Amino acid sequence: MFLKQKVNLSKSTLIRSIQCQKSLYLYKNFFHLRDKISxxxxxxxxxxxxxxxxxxxLFPGGKDVSPKSPRHYQQSILATEYLVSQQYPVIYEAAFKADDVLVLLDILVCKDGKWYAYEVKSSKKISETYLQDAAIQYRVITQSGVNLEDFSIIYVNAAYEMPEEEAADLHQLFLETSVLETVRAKQSFIEEAIHTAKATLYSDSIPKISMGEHCDRPYTCDFxxxxxxHSDELDH
Ligand code: SF4
Structure with missing residues (x-):
């Protein structure tokens, strides 16, 4: 029997939960048992x-509201609320919380009174997990009262060769794709994922899940x- 975990989710813990409920439970209750990071x-x-x-x-002059530490997330949320109320043109690491889920967004832009979200990825293509990431962010941001005109993922242009001795041309280095329709289509999936994650965290025991292909998809699990x-304990 274990202590019940206070429900407090983030984009990354929800993605972890979608991969494996046991991983979420261990992360929230037995964080110290994680493998060492390579x-x-x-x-x-x-x-x-x-x-x-x-x-x-690409969006210069923004206000960075990223938290100094995990203890300062609430201040980031309040700072974001204030800047949004002022229609501040560019906000970096804008923070939102709704339905017990906290998200940070890389870049939030206000243009002519309309809001545009941008999430940055260091990859050269947009994966299904990135779309789920964006769908979680879209849900929390819109539930916080910010209507998004568009949601785009910025990622690395595989065809661009970084110059060795001069600054990169950022408009060549990055590609930008709107994923608005896709993230809207994923909203019921995300709602269900949040419901499932909360149920897992309210339970009293580690979920009994065997190892398998999911342990490396989409990420190598750190448990x-x-x-x-403990694989033999699943047989009892
Ligand atoms: S190693 Fe596999 S079964 Fe164990 S918590 Fe991670 S994803 Fe789940």
Missing amino acids: KAQQARFDRGHDIGSLAQQ KGYCLR
Whole structure:
């Protein structure tokens, strides 16, 4: 019997939940049992951060409201609310929370009183998981009262060769695709995913789920070490 976890979800924990309910439960209740992060994974995170900063320059002069630490998310949400009320032209890392789900959006743009969302990915193509990411963000942002005129994913142009000795041409480096219709079509799927994740977090025990192909799709689960060590417990 374990302590019940207070429900508090984010885009990444919902994606984790869609991959595996057991992974969500372990992450929220037994975070310390995660596998150590590899150098390759850390390098991917760092690259994602660098690309995000570069893409912000496509919309210069924005106000960055990213939290200094996870303890400061509420301040980011309040800062976002204020800037939205002022129709501030560009907001970086805009924070929203609705239905116990917190999301940050890379770039939120206000043009002629209408709002445009941009999420930046360091990949060269748009995956199904990125579309689910965007669908979660769309749901939380619109439930927070911001009507989005469009939602686009900015990603890396595979055909562009980065110059070695001069700054990259950002308008060549990045591609932009509207995913508005797709994320709208995914809203009932996301609603169900939130419902399922909450049910998992309100339960009293680790979900009994065997290892399989899902452990590496879409991401390599960071509880594989734990599950390998405890695989025999599923037989009882
Ligand atoms: S290793 Fe596989 S079964 Fe275990 S928590 Fe992760 S995804 Fe779920």
